[in-house]
Amino acid sequence: MLLPTVTNLALFTITISMALCLWRLIVGPSFPDRVAASDTISTNIVALLIVLSIKFTTQDYFDAVLVIAILGFLSSVALAKFLIGGSVFDRD
Amino acid sequence: MKSFILETVSKVVLFVILIFSFYLLLRGHNAPGGGFIAGLMTSATFILLYLALGPGARKQILPLNFRAFIPVGLLISALTGLVPLAGGKPFLTSAFGYADLPVFGEIEWATAMLFDFGVYLVVVGVTMSIISVLGEE
Numbered sequence: 001m002l003l004p005t006v007t008n009l010a011l012f013t014i015t016i017s018m019a020l021c022l023w024r025l026i027v028g029p030s031f032p033d034r035v036a037a038s039d040t041i042s043t044n045i046v047a048l049l050i051v052l053s054i055k056f057t058t059q060d061y062f063d064a065v066l067v068i069a070i071l072g073f074l075s076s077v078a079l080a081k082f083l084i085g086g087s088v089f090d091r092d
Numbered sequence: 093m094k095s096f097i098l099e100t101v102s103k104v105v106l107f108v109i110l111i112f113s114f115y116l117l118l119r120g121h122n123a124p125g126g127g128f129i130a131g132l133m134t135s136a137t138f139i140l141l142y143l144a145l146g147p148g149a150r151k152q153i154l155p156l157n158f159r160a161f162i163p164v165g166l167l168i169s170a171l172t173g174l175v176p177l178a179g180g181k182p183f184l185t186s187a188f189g190y191a192d193l194p195v196f197g198e199i200e201w202a203t204a205m206l207f208d209f210g211v212y213l214v215v216v217g218v219t220m221s222i223i224s225v226l227g228e229e
């Protein structure tokens with residue numbers, strides 16, 4: 001009976017973390033705060049789906065997890081480049 | 093503005109994402125995956141190349157006209173749908189069977205994968221056209 005308790009506790013904690021990130025995303029006074037919040041939310045979605053796949057004892061979520069992780073990485077890189085240089089793609 | 097860390101990381105990560113996209117394309121006919129998400133992942137690879145090295149380097153490494161991918165992919169998808177009509181079957185009927193390959197052992201093949209390949213080409217063409225218009229404007 002240990003595993004259901006632990007997974008439920010983990011889901012509860014990750015949900016609280018995502019709610020706090022959402023609050024930072026909406027309120028966040030500066031743009032870098034919002035970038036960091038959205039990056040943390042995508043990481044939290046990855047953790048949430050992994051814990052859900054442990055809870056339901058299935059492997060079907062793993063590909064969705066990989067896709068979300070790759071897209072989260074790409075969007076964080078694009079937002080960081082926009083933050084530093086003012087444009088996402090470099091001019092030659 | 094060029095970043096040394098981003099360039100070095102993207103040179104490794106790029107091939108991992110590309111292999112993952114081909115994996116999604118090949119398993120698409122009987123598991124989660126398929127032409128659409130595989131095309132999006134391949135486009136993500138090219139977008140990472142764009143972000144790390146800039147549009148000029150992307151044109152040197154991949155001298156492809158992505159707009160030409162759209163009609164070719166549509167043609168492949170439409171033709172694979174039309175082939176069963178010649179045999180008297182309904183439009184888009186899919187055949188499948190089993191084959192023995194030397195290294196991989198017994199695999200399942202399906203003609204739905206050819207249709208998926210057409211969708212893949214269309215998605216890569218459309219996404220890269222949108223990105224290059226947005227990036228070079």
